[in-house]
Amino acid sequence: MKLGSVRFYPIKSTAGHEVDEAEVHPWGLAGDRRYLITDRDGIILTAREEPALLACVGRLDGDTLTLTGPHAAPLRVTPAAVTSTVDVWGTPVELTDCGDDAARWLSELAGQPVRLKWLDDPARRPVDPAYGRPDDRVSLADAYPLLLTTGASLGRLNDWIVETALERGEEPPGPLPMHRFRPNVVIDGVDEPFAEDEWKRLRIGDVDFRVTKRCDRCVLTTIDTTTYTKGKEPIRTLSRHRNRDGKVWFGINLIPDGPGHIAVGDAVAIL
Template sequence: MKLASISVYPVKSAAGHDVPEAEVQPWGLAGDRRYLITDAAGDILTAREEPRLLACVPVLDEEVLTLTGPHAEPLRIVPGTARSTVDVWGDPVELTDCGDEAAAWLSALAGQPLRLKWLDDPTRRPVDPAYGRPDDRVSLADAYPLLLTSTASLDRLRDWIAETALERGEEPPEPLPMRRFRPNVVVEGAVEPFAEDEWKRVRIGEVVFRVTKGCDRCVLTTVDTATYTKGKEPIRTLSRHRKRDGKVWFGINLIPDGPGRIAQGDPVVVL
């Protein structure tokens, strides 16, 4: 197996982009999910509720973040000093506000009052102790530092989706893109579909990762990243083939055992 692609999502629930290589830090890939968006009440707003956030394309140059979008000129982000505590899926995390200009840019994109927050210190948020060690940390990802998927599993899911459509007398849809699942690392090669379900440890390049658990999927996977509209897939088909404990599953969550670098084409070895 080898590493087919690496993706970074600088702003939680905004668009991501592929990179040829990345630094693995204890809390995730360098630059990944260090920013999030809050609504007028100060709560997290994600593309689950507001798909137009996916039209925001954050571009990282070293440590400098620039937001680009269809509605305004690109905006270079300069975080301020004001801090507030935001509930990140049950974790109270102190975040730094990115100022009124960033707030106005995002509010214009989504048509509602929004603010951009920055996790200046990624050591603040621990991983769920049920799956991590006391010193494990995670940035602003849903729960774990990295998400891994495989091309073999996506190919099988695409076949299932086509079968579902034909059974219902529908036209088979265009092949589902991997970006719907927002993985950090995608592997390809001599692996059976969903073989990753059974992995406990995996080495990518020079970095060893622990597998915590599978990734249960939400309605965000049904949002078309080109039109920002919601459909039925892949949740409809995953519910037929990949449902357990009342949830549907695709991909696995990883915690790095230590820092290092990974690059596209690196060997992937199950330990």
């Protein structure tokens, strides 16, 4: 098995981009999900509510973030000195506002007043203690530092989606791309689809990871990232084949056991 691709998302719930290599920190990949968007009331806004956010790409050059999108010229972001506390899925986290220019740029894209916030200290937010250790930390990802998927599992899911469509007398859709599931690392060369469900520990290159739990999926996976419209898949088919405890599952969540470096092509070992 080997590491097939690496992807990170500087701004939570916006477009990500692939890289050939990445530094791994205890809270996730370097630069991954250090920014998020809030609405006018200071509540997290995601592409679940505003799919147009997926048209925004945040590009990092050192500590400088540049916003690019189809609606305006690129904008370099400079965090201001103003801080506020944002509820990040049940945990209050102090974040730094990124100023009025970034707010106007993103508000035009989102079609409503929003603010961009920055997590200056990525060691500030703890992992859910039900699945992590007291000193485990996560940036602004939903719950855990990294998400892993496998090419074998996506292949099986795409086959199931075609079967579902044919059974319903529908035109089979094209295969779903992996980026619909927003993984950080994709593993190639896995013998069996969904083998990752049973993994407890693994090593990518020279970095060891703990598996916390399988990843339950939401409607964000149903948004077409070219049209920004919602469909039925993959939730419809996952509900049929991967339903447990009233949720649907695809991928696994990881916590690094220490810092390190990973690169596409690195060997992957199950420990």
